Amino acid sequence: MSHLQIAEAKRRLHRSELAVPGSRPELFEKAAMSRADYVFLDLEDAVSPDEKETARHNVIAALGDIDWRAAGKTVSVRINGLDTHYMYRDLIDVVEKAGAHLDTILVPKVGVPGDIYTVDALVTQIEQAKGFSHRIGVEALIETALGMANVEAVAGSSPRLEALHFGVADYAASCRARTITIGGLNPDYPGDQWHSALSRLLVACRANGLRAIDGPFGDFGDPEGFTAAARRAAALGYDGKWAIHPSQVDLANEVFTPPPSEVDQARRVLVALEEAAAAGRGAAQLDGRMIDAASARMAHNVVETAEAITARGM
Ligand code: COA
Ligand code: MG
Numbered sequence: 304m305s306h307l308q309i310a311e312a313k314r315r316l317h318r319s320e321l322a323v324p325g326s327r328p329e330l331f332e333k334a335a336m337s338r339a340d341y342v343f344l345d346l347e348d349a350v351s352p353d354e355k356e357t358a359r360h361n362v363i364a365a366l367g368d369i370d371w372r373a374a375g376k377t378v379s380v381r382i383n384g385l386d387t388h389y390m391y392r393d394l395i396d397v398v399e400k401a402g403a404h405l406d407t408i409l410v411p412k413v414g415v416p417g418d419i420y421t422v423d424a425l426v427t428q429i430e431q432a433k434g435f436s437h438r439i440g441v442e443a444l445i446e447t448a449l450g451m452a453n454v455e456a457v458a459g460s461s462p463r464l465e466a467l468h469f470g471v472a473d474y475a476a477s478c479r480a481r482t483i484t485i486g487g488l489n490p491d492y493p494g495d496q497w498h499s500a501l502s503r504l505l506v507a508c509r510a511n512g513l514r515a516i517d518g519p520f521g522d523f524g525d526p527e528g529f530t531a532a533a534r535r536a537a538a539l540g541y542d543g544k545w546a547i548h549p550s551q552v553d554l555a556n557e558v559f560t561p562p563p564s565e566v567d568q569a570r571r572v573l574v575a576l577e578e579a580a581a582a583g584r585g586a587a588q589l590d591g592r593m594i595d596a597a598s599a600r601m602a603h604n605v606v607e608t609a610e611a612i613t614a615r616g617m
Pocket of ligand 1: 321322323324330331333334345348349519547548549
């Protein structure tokens with residue numbers, strides 16, 4: 304362990320994040336009633352230029368009209384990127400008018416730490432001016448070659464930052480990768496062509512106390528493909544994955560919920576190590592396998608996630 308202590312971002316259950324276009328207000332109530340842990344109301348790529356302003360109004364109204372927290376949701380808004388002229392008004396209007404009801408802001412196409420600095424500076428001023436009692440979190444989409452090249456610096460850029468998301472579609476475009484479906488695998492590549500990016504982003508997150516979230520899987524008619532992608536991300540350590548259609552919410556929740564057998568095993572590890580400690584030993588054996596303090600840290604992760612899921616009650 305380094306002498307440097309990493310502060311963990313605010314804990315939030317983040318197994319599934321349902322994307323909802325801000326231009327389709329008829330979906331908002333359905334999203335609030337869904338089983339997703341998180342919902343993001345989108346002002347960016349799911350909204351056409353002609354609808355940007357209407358979508359912004361819809362989203363501001365929905366943050367106030369729907370009780371997202373009572374529905375057990377963390378609610379986020381994806382603003383437009385810093386390379387557009389929509390971004391400043393998205394941020395200022397949404398936070399000024401509805402910041403009291405907003406949990407986080409998702410910033411797309413983050414390329415450099417200064418992008419987060421800009422958002423942080425504005426949100427900090429609005430929060431102070433409005434006297435909001437809670438801190439609005441910031442989340443960054445890493446989905447360009449520039450963002451991935453700077454992902455470690457971005458991850459450490461602000462205490463307001465809570466999570467990084469891997470945006471596979473724009474990332475593929477930015478890298479000029481040959482893809483078949485959004486988030487799917489190209490059979491020409493032996494293995495998972497996104498592995499290196501997913502892994503790098505995950506490490507940048509964990510080194511800075513952030514959650515790591517896998518982005519979209521576009522073919523919502525392919526539940527097996529979605530589940531396989533989610534399982535690859537979960538194996539690396541990701542907290543959750545986007546759902547771009549309601550049918551993907553339960554799939555994500557299932558993959559990112561530790562199964563009861565894993566939770567039981569984690570509890571057994573903790574008990575066995577407590578007993579070993581009482582007997583003056585650090586390492587012990589359980590079912591013929593060595594366990595030690597590293598096993599306890601892995602077991603704590605599992606038990607904490609399971610407790611957060613139980614506390615949420617769905
Ligand atoms: N949130 C909440 N409800 C949704 C939803 C969403 N994102 N997408 C679909 N639904 C609802 C539909 O209204 C429909 O409800 P009903 O049974 O009461 O009629 C039901 O789920 C089934 O929807 P379906 O007809 O299969 O989908 P669709 O043709 O209406 O929409 C998409 C398909 C992909 C266009 C839509 O799911 C969508 O816009 N997803 C999000 C896209 C997005 O935000 N992209 C940006 C991030 S990558
Ligand atoms: Mg994108």
